[in-house]
Each structure stands twice: as structure tokens, then as C-alpha cells.
Amino acid sequence: MSTSFDHTVVPLDQLLAEFGEQVVTPDDPRYDEMRAVYPGQFDRRPAVIVRPKDAAQVARVVTIARENGCELAVRGGGHSNAAHGVIDGGLVLDLRDMRELDIDVEGRTAWAQGGMSAGEYTHAVVAHGLVTGFGDTGSVGLGGLTTGGGVGYLVRKHGLTIDDLLAAEVVTADGQILHTDADTHPDLFWAIRGGGGNFGVVTRLKFRLHELESIYGGILILPATAETIEAFVTQAEAAPEELSTIANIMPAPPMPFLAPEHHGSLVIMAMMVFAGPQEDGERVLAPFRAIAAPLADMVQQMPYSGVYPPEDPGFHPVASSLTMFADRIDRQAAETIVKRLTSSTASMAATQLRVLGGAMARVPVDATAFAHRKSRIMVNLAAIYENPQDAPVHDAWVAEFADELRQSDHGAYVNFLADEGEERIRAAYPGATWDRLRAVKTTYDPTNFFHLNQNIPPLP
Incomplete structure (x- = not known):
């Protein structure tokens, strides 16, 4: 029906x-x-x-x-x-007017309305020396980010955002307002931790807060070659869990802190976040700085809210993109990345690498609807261009790039999917996860009222 x-x-x-x-x-x-x-x-x-x-x-x-x-x-x-x-x-x-936040400093929890952004929440709680890990962009809404999983700058230290979700308020398709947690509507609570917006409108979320007075973090830019890319990933995998990295391999934009002679050259522009004191962070980052002479090094002690700098509200990129997982970035994969990025005709082409593991991987695969706990590296491919009519060219470039990089992990992260069809949604929810999500969907939205999402249809 x-x-x-x-x-x-x-x-x-x-x-x-x-x-x-x-x-x-x-x-x-x-x-x-x-x-x-x-x-x-x-x-x-x-x-x-x-x-x-x-x-x-x-x-x-x-x-x-x-x-x-x-x-x-x-x-x-x-x-x-x-x-x-x-x-x-x-x-x-x-939901943009639903941005109330209630922080329980002593209890280390916070209730946030679903229209609040990750940046607003983070700036508010960091004033108390507390954090919850979200994604890599401050303007993203909490509801959508959280229900898809949440892979960000604390993923190795504290896991996914959903691993710190303690409860939620959900409006279901029949207009009910339900409280859900591990003991109340536990099937719904399981599903909204990774299953996206299929099961209702998440209007409030209760998060766990972690103590973190400051981080040692910021942008580190290295020249990008097959050797440096492989070395960066190797060091990120070997680093302690306090360090999470997001590395963008791309032609260097004309940034004021980068010497003009490096503008346009292929670089590793990495956001480094060490959740600990500067002295320990310097020791952990030393191997990265030894990969090659940094072209820019802006890593410093700062509040965690520094990971969300101000954004340009008028920036609306036109892009072809694809998200995937990789088992490894060895020399061959790194050579493919360099070759593909230098062959793109887009105004900006990029490969993003997020080394996973740590706390995220210690949660059982079936504990939440996010089914990729054992995935080792998230890879995001993107081509940004000016003319929408050029989409077929850049879509093909992204698809061919992905085919060349693909290894044994055929999963996908639902929050980064575009309109790619059921096969790709099934890749985000493999095996028993898909079957269990369809059963929950049938209970809470049997007519598929909430279908404008990466859709999980109810059972017939």
C-alpha cells in the first residue's frame, strides 16, 4: 500500500x-x-x-x-x-526555526531540537568544555546528520554521532509524537540511528556530552603525490584513536595562507583533530609533518568549535559526487587518485579520505542501522563545475574513478548519497539491515508517506 x-x-x-x-x-x-x-x-x-x-x-x-x-x-x-x-x-x-538547546552540564547530556545546526550546538556546548561529535560541516542540520550516522572529527575517539544519541522525539506518519530510546520503541530507536528520515520527523535529540577542554588541530597542507598520499593514510591508520583526520586531495585553491607558487598544484589539504593536549598532539602529528615539507601548517591548540569556521551562505556548488569505502589506500590506489584528479576537466576535482576504526569499529554491526562498522576508509569523490549541462561528463568521470578504486567493500554512506537508485541505497543497508529496516518502516510508516529520502519501502 x-x-x-x-x-x-x-x-x-x-x-x-x-x-x-x-x-x-x-x-x-x-x-x-x-x-x-x-x-x-x-x-x-x-x-x-x-x-x-x-x-x-x-x-x-x-x-x-x-x-x-x-x-x-x-x-x-x-x-x-x-x-x-x-x-x-x-x-x-x-525545521530551521526549531533550534532550542537544553544543556545538562552535570549530567553530561543535551536535548537539541532537530533544526539546530552542528555548528550552533558545538559552539554552545564547548563553552562548558563539552563536545558531541558531528560531521565536517557546521551548517548541517542535526536531525538529518544524526539519523544517517554522523562521521566526523571525533569518529575514532568517540564513534559516530549515533553512538552518542541517547533518546529522540519523533513525529510519525500518523501524527503521533513518540519518545524513543533503548527501552521505549526500541525498534524505532534502532532504525533512526542510521536509517535516515524514513521513519518520521526527528524533532528533538538527546546527546551524550564528552569532556574536552581543547584540541590540537587545524589544517595541514602537504604536496600530493602517490608516495605522500599512501604515507598519509598509513600514518592515519597507525595513529592513536585521539586523532581523526579528513584529507582532501585536490588542486590547491588560491588561499591567502598558501604561497602563490603552490596555487593549482595537487595537495593533501587535511583537517587534523587530536582530542587531547598540545604536547601529545605534537608528538602524534610529527610523522605527518615528516612525510614532506608542509606547504602550510595551521595546526594549533584551540577549542573544538574551531573545526567549524564561518561559512559562505551563498556557496551552492554544482557537483557530481560519489561516496564509497575502501579497504586500503596503497601505492596503486594512490597513483589512481593522482592520475584521475589531474585528468579532470572540472573547475575543481577532489578525493576525500577519512580513515575510520577506533571507537566506531567497536560497536557491534547490528547495534544500529549503520552497518559499516568494519569499514576502514571512507572515500568521497567529487567534481565541481559551472555549467549544469556538463553533468554527464563529470558524472562519467566520477563513476569511472570509483570503478577503478573499488575493492572488496561495496558499502555506501547514506548521508553522502545523491539520487542514485535503489541499488546504492541497498549498498548503504546491506543484508539483514535492509530487511530489519523494512519491517520497522512497515510498523511506523506503512504507506511510505515519508518517501522523499534515501527510501526504504515498507513491506507489501
């Missing part, structure tokens, strides 16, 4: 009567800003946008949409590579 939707019939009068100025229509001066999402290739025009303030209002919007057969998109931070947070026609449920 599935729900039928009509893009042309939207209960605008009812929404205006109940939500007033929280409703944004195409003739509203806020409309274009509200419908914009991070990926620049999407220009979708919803019939109406509603900005609720709490779970009760979310439940009401969900109920109105369902009862009227109106298609619903749920927007958190707007970073979905498939632009699932916006739709042509239909109704957008925009």
Missing part, C-alpha cells in the same frame, strides 16, 4: 489559518531564500513552506499533508546531495 499525492492540491487556506506568518508562499519575499538548498544544481519550487516551532506543530503539518494527499518534504539544514529537503509543488516542512 502506498499514498497517492497531488502536487496541485495544497491546503493553503488551512495552513494560513493555523500557522499565519510561519507559512511562506511563492509571492513571499522570503520564498527564494527559504527554498534554496546547499547543492547548486537544484532549483525546485514548492507550493508552500511551513516553519513549525515545536513537535506539536510538526505533527499538525504532517497530519494536514497526509489527510489532503499533499506530498511532503522535510528540510533540516538543506545539505542532502539529492535535495530531499525541497520539492516542486507540494509542501516543505522546514
Whole structure:
């Protein structure tokens, strides 16, 4: 059974009567800003946008949409590579006004509304010497990031974001507001830790907080050759769990802290985060600095919030991308990366490497819906370009690049998937994980009302 939707019939009068100025229509001066999402290739025009303030209002919007057969998109931070947070026609449920945060400093927990961004949360809790690990971008919404897993700068020290999720408030397709944790609706709690937005709107999240007064971290730029790429990954795998790295291999942009003669040359631009004191961090980073003479070294002691610098709100890149896992980055794989990056015709081509393991890998594979605990290295490939009509060229480049790099791990990270079809969604949820998620979907959303996501259909 599935729900039928009509893009042309939207209960605008009812929404205006109940939500007033929280409703944004195409003739509203806020409309274009509200419908914009991070990926620049999407220009979708919803019939109406509603900005609720709490779970009760979310439940009401969900109920109105369902009862009227109106298609619903749920927007958190707007970073979905498939632009699932916006739709042509239909109704957008925009969580951006739901950003309340309640910190229990003594109990080391925090309740955050689902529309809050990772950066806002981090800057607030770090004032108390506390942290929760999220992803690599501060403007990403907490709800979408967390329900997909959360792979960031503390992944080796504290695991995925979902490993610090203690409870959640979820609005389901029938308009109920459910509290879920390990003891209450445990099947739903299992599913929202990795299963994405398939099971409802996550309106509040309770996170564990860790003590961390400061980090030794920042950007380290090395020249990129097959030798230095292989050496970097080898050192990242051998480093203690306090160190997490995200290395972007790319032509160097014209950054002010990089000498002009290096602009455009292939570099490893790595974000290094050592969750500990500077003295220990310097010792751990010494082997990386010995790989080659750094072209720029901005690693220093700083608050953890420094990993989320200010972002340009007008940056909306048009890109082809693909996410995958690798067992190793040996010399052959490193040579492939160099060859492919130097052959791209995109305005910017990049390979991102995230060495995993540590705390993330110690959680049992079936403990959450994130099924890639044993994956060793996350690889993200991207080509950023100017003309959307050039998409087929860059899509083919990314696909061929991935085929050349692919090893025995055929998994995918759901938060970085674009609109790539069911086979790729199944790669994010292999084997028994897929079957279990479909069963939970059938319980909480039997008509697939929440389908604008990396969709897990209910059982027939």
C-alpha cells in the first residue's frame, strides 16, 4: 500500500489559518531564500513552506499533508546531495526555526531540537568544555546528520554521532509524537540511528556530552603525490584513536595562507583533530609533518568549535559526487587518485579520505542501522563545475574513478548519497539491515508517506 499525492492540491487556506506568518508562499519575499538548498544544481519550487516551532506543530503539518494527499518534504539544514529537503509543488516542512538547546552540564547530556545546526550546538556546548561529535560541516542540520550516522572529527575517539544519541522525539506518519530510546520503541530507536528520515520527523535529540577542554588541530597542507598520499593514510591508520583526520586531495585553491607558487598544484589539504593536549598532539602529528615539507601548517591548540569556521551562505556548488569505502589506500590506489584528479576537466576535482576504526569499529554491526562498522576508509569523490549541462561528463568521470578504486567493500554512506537508485541505497543497508529496516518502516510508516529520502519501502 502506498499514498497517492497531488502536487496541485495544497491546503493553503488551512495552513494560513493555523500557522499565519510561519507559512511562506511563492509571492513571499522570503520564498527564494527559504527554498534554496546547499547543492547548486537544484532549483525546485514548492507550493508552500511551513516553519513549525515545536513537535506539536510538526505533527499538525504532517497530519494536514497526509489527510489532503499533499506530498511532503522535510528540510533540516538543506545539505542532502539529492535535495530531499525541497520539492516542486507540494509542501516543505522546514525545521530551521526549531533550534532550542537544553544543556545538562552535570549530567553530561543535551536535548537539541532537530533544526539546530552542528555548528550552533558545538559552539554552545564547548563553552562548558563539552563536545558531541558531528560531521565536517557546521551548517548541517542535526536531525538529518544524526539519523544517517554522523562521521566526523571525533569518529575514532568517540564513534559516530549515533553512538552518542541517547533518546529522540519523533513525529510519525500518523501524527503521533513518540519518545524513543533503548527501552521505549526500541525498534524505532534502532532504525533512526542510521536509517535516515524514513521513519518520521526527528524533532528533538538527546546527546551524550564528552569532556574536552581543547584540541590540537587545524589544517595541514602537504604536496600530493602517490608516495605522500599512501604515507598519509598509513600514518592515519597507525595513529592513536585521539586523532581523526579528513584529507582532501585536490588542486590547491588560491588561499591567502598558501604561497602563490603552490596555487593549482595537487595537495593533501587535511583537517587534523587530536582530542587531547598540545604536547601529545605534537608528538602524534610529527610523522605527518615528516612525510614532506608542509606547504602550510595551521595546526594549533584551540577549542573544538574551531573545526567549524564561518561559512559562505551563498556557496551552492554544482557537483557530481560519489561516496564509497575502501579497504586500503596503497601505492596503486594512490597513483589512481593522482592520475584521475589531474585528468579532470572540472573547475575543481577532489578525493576525500577519512580513515575510520577506533571507537566506531567497536560497536557491534547490528547495534544500529549503520552497518559499516568494519569499514576502514571512507572515500568521497567529487567534481565541481559551472555549467549544469556538463553533468554527464563529470558524472562519467566520477563513476569511472570509483570503478577503478573499488575493492572488496561495496558499502555506501547514506548521508553522502545523491539520487542514485535503489541499488546504492541497498549498498548503504546491506543484508539483514535492509530487511530489519523494512519491517520497522512497515510498523511506523506503512504507506511510505515519508518517501522523499534515501527510501526504504515498507513491506507489501
